[in-house]
Amino acid sequence: MHTDTDACLRAVRSRDARFDGWFVTGVRSTGIYCRPSCPATPPKARNITFLPTAAAAQSAGFRACKRCRPDASPGSPEWNVRADLVGRAMRLIGDGVVDRDGVTGLAQRLGYSVRQIERAVQAELGAGPLAIARAGRAQSARILIETTTLPLAQVAHASGFGSIRAFNEAVQEVFAMTPSQLRAAKTARGRSGTSPERDPSPWQRLSLRLPFRAPFHPDNVFGHLAATGVPGVEEWRDGRYRRTLDLPGGPGIVELSPTTDHVRADLALTDLSDLTVAVSRCRWLLDLDCDPEAVDAALAEDPHLAPLVRRTPGRRVPRTVDSREMAIRLVLGQQVSTKAARTHAGRLAATFGAHVDDPGGGLTRLFPGPEALLTAGDESFAMPVTRRETIRSLCRVLSQGSLDTSAGADREEARRVLGDVPGIGPWTVESYAMRALGDPDAFPGTDLGVRIAARALGIEDRPRVIESASARWRPWRSYAVQHLWATGDHEANKLPEEDIL
Template identity: 55%
Template sequence: MEWDFERCYRAVDSRDPRFDGWFYTGVFSTGIYCRPSCPAVTPKRENVRFFPSAAAAKRAGLRACRRCRPDAAPGSPDWNTRADVVGRAMRLIGDGVVDREGVPGLAGRLGYTERHLHRMLVAEVGAGPLALARAQRAQTARILIETTGLGLAEIAFAAGFGSVRQFNETIREVYAVSPSELRAGRTRQRGGTSPNPDPSGTVGAINLRLAYRPPLHADALLEFLALRAVPGVEKVTGGTYRRGLRLPHGPATVALTPLPGHVAAELRLADVRDLAPAVARCRRLLDLDADPDAVDGLLGADPALAEAVAKEPGVRVPRAVDGFEMAVRAIVGQQISVAGARTTLARLVAAASATPDEEDGAGEEDGAPEPALRPFPSAAQILALPDSAFGMPASRRATIRAVAGAVAAGDLDLDPGTDRAELVRRLVALPGIGPWTAGYVALRALGDPDVFLATDLGVRHGAAALGLPSTPTTLDAYAERWRPWRSYAVIRLWRTQ
């Protein structure tokens, strides 16, 4: 999205929260940077400069405003929707790849040299991969300082810093206070209550507020997830979605409750180093970084969808926390009902749980609200299952085994930073995977905003209910007017049938 000074300044002057995360306001007279909706007095034009990322503002020598918390703003919709190298890099950085694999690992995943990747990110985002990862570490550290009773040295390494000294310097640079002062300030705001009074220092639940751009049609999200919830992995009760997660350093459980202005998240992690990827995956699952105004504006301009958009603004695309899980779901769901797919998946989960891998079971202590919830089985667990555990035709079982084998061998990458066109090409090359399955994986696992499933029976029924063409060829041609948001049109058609 192209921005000019006047447009950005008008957004800041009106304190419009829709622009939070799109850009950041640097105020050089005070040395801070803010989100556009910051309630502070609008700065003078001559003192302002706009930045495409928080890391770029930090690179310019500015510190984060402690009033509006710009590091907690919704992410830019660009990084979830763009399929180019920069968009893919931002998704991988958000998932913690730089912390786990370094810049060489990030560059290797994207197929570019470190130097060229650095140049591309600086040109578009205003900072290189190390600076972007460092900004994320600072935010992760702040969350741990304010919401847990961990010692500051433990937090330093949990957040990904190489040393306590680097941690202290970064927190001072970003927030203009020391880590201990940051914790003391948060304690005062809570009326003297420490973040975690447990004298053992055990980390319990980490409670966060995940911001989004309104409107958010929470009921549509929860209904979609509840209908497809796999017993043993996920559950929707009382307006809260709960599930098990498989994270880089161990399993976790998460509870997500949509509320006005934010989603309340309760995370229970086996390893606090997984905080950043857990948050990134929860945001991705609920499509919290979307720009509903842009999506609804285009879809609502079509008379066929106008009434549905007006009635239910802010419908999101439920995405995924695990690409392999979504691929298995798509294969199981071929030519059977949603209820039937759920039953089959529940059998797979139960069979895999009977022979857990070495990480399963961690993170289910300390009074976790749903100790029965586990991560979806890994590729290795699926491969280890006997044929009798699948309960499906042999051809479909062979397809799942082929995908699991390719993932386990590193030949198939289902992470959000994967090249979308290349993934679709690799998927359809596998036996038993056609355009519908590959498209469904791209829509939900990769978050591609422009997938249209013209052959899907639910999509066709929804189109017919709206008086639209319902044959795949004619419907696909009609859907061209919904670019680049055809994935959102699919969700709306599913809700219409």
């Protein structure tokens, strides 16, 4: 996108928020970089350079605009869609792999050398993996500086910096202010931070805004998460979706609630250094980095889907915060009702999930990992013998690491490995690709809801016919599925009116 100068100039001159996150605008005369929708007077074209990411702008010596806050714009939708090396690398960087394991760890996950990874990312993004991860740390630091009263030394550690000096230099370089000045400026504007609340259990609470590109239709994504929520692990309470999180530094709890221009996230963490990972996983869960206008425009070209898209533009795909959990839950849900699947999963969580002390509601457990379920006796699985054995086979594959469940997984390889598990068929594989791998073109064509909706739209209810009709929806068939599901009256298609506990 950033190489199409004319298109970028049009976006900047019209202050088009749809392009926030696609590129940033570096202004050579001032040394700052902005998002395309910056409300300031557009600079002269001769003073502008367009860059693909905030990290690239920072590496080129630009500092973030204090007015439009480009470092806090929605992420590029490109990285969630692309299945190539750079797309997989960007998803892993967003999930904190470089912060935890360095570029060496990133390269090992992707199966390439460090030099190959650095060259590929640098060539396309104008910044290497370390610079991109550093930009994410700077953003986390700003959130903690402005929304808490934590000592700055703790902020440095929590945001992933190895030293106070590196923290100070990064904040100064990115925001043209020292950490102390950044906090003072926020206090002067009348929005002083609050100290993270502490409970008898070591929770530290933070509230922040998760931006998205409009339009955003929250009903199906929040409705689906609430309707399928595992008791003790997830709940809908007081108009908010709540769930436990299994994070690198310990358990966490998140509350997510949609508003007109952002999703409010209230986090309770045991380790503040998990902030970046928690935010990344919440954005992934709600598909917040989607480009809804591109999706809707493509789907609306099909006469079957056009009326559905016009009725509710901006549908997102409900995903997951844990791919291993999703794989297990999909097998639990094979050929049973939503209620039955919730009941099975809730029983397993209550018995084998690690305990969590929820200070604000009814959450009690983390979802159990495959290692724990491998110890479960037959009496723990109230289901047919064949499905019980499928779950055990899947848990062995997951515990051995044969199925890559990381954010940077190769989608086709993951499909192959999952499909080789006895008892797992196309519906489970495609549902996993859609909800765990984030494949925008996954299509569980044998799904009963899809078949019913297709029939209602005048598409013959035969697998080959439905598959053929779906070719017109590529590469956005995962989103077409959301519109098809919404033609029914299932509770997953609407926001709950009452608490689901």
